[in-house]
Amino acid sequence: MAVHVLDAMAREGFEELVALHDRRSGLRGFLGIHDTSRGPAFGGIRRFPYRNEKSALIDCLRLSRAMSRKCALADLPGGGAKLVVLDHPGLDLAEAYRHIGRVVERQAGRYFAGPDVGTGWRELSYVAEETDRVTRPGDEGPGDLAGATAAGVFAAIAAALRHLHGSESWEERTFVVQGLGSVGWRLAARLRGLGARVLAADLEEEPCERAHEELGVEILASGTELDTACDVFCPCAMGGLLHDLSIQRLQARIVCGAANNPLARTHHAMQLFERGILYVPDFVVSAGAVIRGAEFHLTGRPTPLEEIEARIGATVRDVLERAAAKERSPYVIAQHEADLRILRSRARADAT
Ligand code: NAD
Numbered sequence: 001m002a003v004h005v006l007d008a009m010a011r012e013g014f015e016e017l018v019a020l021h022d023r024r025s026g027l028r029g030f031l032g033i034h035d036t037s038r039g040p041a042f043g044g045i046r047r048f049p050y051r052n053e054k055s056a057l058i059d060c061l062r063l064s065r066a067m068s069r070k071c072a073l074a075d076l077p078g079g080g081a082k083l084v085v086l087d088h089p090g091l092d093l094a095e096a097y098r099h100i101g102r103v104v105e106r107q108a109g110r111y112f113a114g115p116d117v118g119t120g121w122r123e124l125s126y127v128a129e130e131t132d133r134v135t136r137p138g139d140e141g142p143g144d145l146a147g148a149t150a151a152g153v154f155a156a157i158a159a160a161l162r163h164l165h166g167s168e169s170w171e172e173r174t175f176v177v178q179g180l181g182s183v184g185w186r187l188a189a190r191l192r193g194l195g196a197r198v199l200a201a202d203l204e205e206e207p208c209e210r211a212h213e214e215l216g217v218e219i220l221a222s223g224t225e226l227d228t229a230c231d232v233f234c235p236c237a238m239g240g241l242l243h244d245l246s247i248q249r250l251q252a253r254i255v256c257g258a259a260n261n262p263l264a265r266t267h268h269a270m271q272l273f274e275r276g277i278l279y280v281p282d283f284v285v286s287a288g289a290v291i292r293g294a295e296f297h298l299t300g301r302p303t304p305l306e307e308i309e310a311r312i313g314a315t316v317r318d319v320l321e322r323a324a325a326k327e328r329s330p331y332v333i334a335q336h337e338a339d340l341r342i343l344r345s346r347a348r349a350d351a352t
Contacts, residue, residue, distance in 0.1 A: 003054055012065050013342070020085075020103060025095035028086045030057055031103060032064035035079035035342055036110055037349040042294045043067045043081035044116025045100060045123070050086050059239075060084040062261050069283040069338035070290055072345075073315055078294045079342075081111050087118060097123045101130025109133065114293050115145060117238070135293050142296030142303075145289040146182035149258050151305040152288030153183065154190050155313035157232055157256045160280050163320045164254065170194035176220070176230040176252065179237030180207035183258040183286075187234060188217050201225050202237075226250050235259040247271045256280040269331035281334040284315050 009017060018031040033041045043064055050056040060082050067080025083100065085091075097119075104113050104127065113127055114135040121137040128134050135141050142148075157175075161168045175191050177184050177200040185207065188198050192215045201220040202208050211217040220228060226241075226249045233252035235241060239261035242250075247268060255262070255277060262282055263269055272279040288308045295303045319337070323330040 003057060005057070008061060012061065013346075014061065014064070017061075018103065020083075020100070022096065022099040025092040025099055026088065026090045027096040027099050028053070028056075029084050029100075030060040031081065031083045031107075031111070032060040033079075033081045033107075033111055034064040035068040035346070037342065037345040038071065038079050039077035039298075040109055041067070041079045041081035041111050042071065042076075042114065042290050042297075043083065043111070044114045044289075045083045045085065045097075045119040045127070046116040047085040047087045047118030047123070049088065050084070053086065056084050056086050062239075066260055066283050067290065068342055069335065070287045071294065072338040072341040073284050073334060074287040074291050074311065076291065076294050077298065078112075078290075082116075083113060085118070093123060094126050097126030098130055101127040101134065104133050105131035107133070112294070112297050114289070133297075135296075142292045145293055147186055148288035148292040148303070148305060148308050149183045149286055150186035150190065150288070151309050152291075152312040153187055153234065153236075153256065153258050153285055155309035156280050156285040156316045157234070157254070159313045159316040160232070160254045160256050160278055160320065163317065163324075164278060168194075170196045173197070173232065174199065174230040175232045175234055176200065176225050176228050177217075177234045177236055178202075178225045178241070178257070179235070179259070180204075180211050180217075181236065184234070184236030185211065187236060187258070189215050192216055199225075199228055199230065232256055235262045240264045242268050242272070244268075244271070247275065247277075250275070250277060252277060254278045254280065256285055257282070258286045260286060263331070266331075266335075269329045273329035273331075278320070279329065279331055280316055281319065281331045283338065284312065284319060284334055287312060 016033040020029040063082035071078045174197040180202040199218045201222045208219045229251040232254040234257035236258045243264035292303045319334045323333045
């Protein structure tokens with residue numbers, strides 16, 4: 001494998017990487033713990049048919065670092081982690097997730113697991129058979145996490161529109177939503193409720209048909225989202241979609257959505273900036289679920305959605321204002337602020 005794992009961990013300041021292999025269930029995966037200097041690490045379990053081990057590992061490292069930045073900018077007393085599972089047809093789901101539960105338990109409170117792509121309540125219930133350090137459904141848990149994420153994305157979009165135009169003027173705006181899953185659906189519904197024009201695409205037909213019938217969303221052919229003129233492009237599917245070629249096609253004035261790491265590489269934030277496209281940093285926008293999940297684990301209180309909106313809206317406003325004053329990309333400003341907070345907490349932790 002041509003990834004120099006230890007070098008990458010040292011460069012990005014990782015604390016721990018656990019390689020997972022379970023003969024009985026067919027589980028193969030990685031748990032990356034980026035930082036616990038602010039408190040325990042939080043991060044979902046992603047199950048995805050990765051092309052190979054290397055792409056799973058890179059995703060694990062990038063996602064866990066992004067979770068640390070998310071926690072730091074949301075002022076949470078916690079850090080970032082991610083557990084990725086290489087999905088394959090022979091995987092015994094129940095056994096694999098129970099094994100993950102034992103891995104989480106062995107971390108003894110350094111890592112709290114939650115949902116992510118490919119891991120919903122069913123999978124989490126297997127994890128919960130082995131550990132309490134996992135997000136639970138119903139009255140035992142923090143409630144609707146995708147709703148918390150969608151609320152944060154909505155607040156971030158409102159702040160970005162006000163920053164650029166002085167008002168949201170929802171009825172005059174056009175939004176393109178990529179991905180009509182848990183978050184994208186809720187976001188599309190909210191925007192339609194305010195009278196906005198919403199165009200959307202999903203790889204699956206069923207959510208497209210339903211969104212058209214129930215919400216009045218106009219459906220785009222999958223793959224044409226970036227070429228469609230709009231005020232705001234909302235990536236709510238997978239990461240890595242914004243790269244050298246796709247950025248040139250983008251017809252939006254603002255990019256603001258739930259997807260983690262939509263930029264293929266950090267320098268793509270500069271390309272968006274140079275094209276005059278306002279990119280609202282993903283690790284600020286999509287913090288709703290970790291705010292709610294982490295605060296529930298730490299205090300037993302599910303953070304109200306209005307509070308999540310107010311906090312994420314205020315952070316976005318602050319980042320955009322500072323970026324405008326310095327004529328820099330908001331991504332660079334947010335990343336710098338997050339990394340500074342993490343470095344300070346590491347210095348404090350090292351001094352004690
Ligand atoms: P989800 O799995 O419920 O929905 C994703 C949707 O995107 C699916 O309907 C899928 O068919 C569609 N999709 C996948 N690839 C696509 C493509 N190339 N074009 C169009 N559609 C495509 O996921 P979700 O929970 O809604 O999360 C969406 C994104 O937001 C993910 O990247 C996730 O990591 C991120 N995120 C989610 C949360 C949360 O609380 N759910 C929190 C933070 C970040």
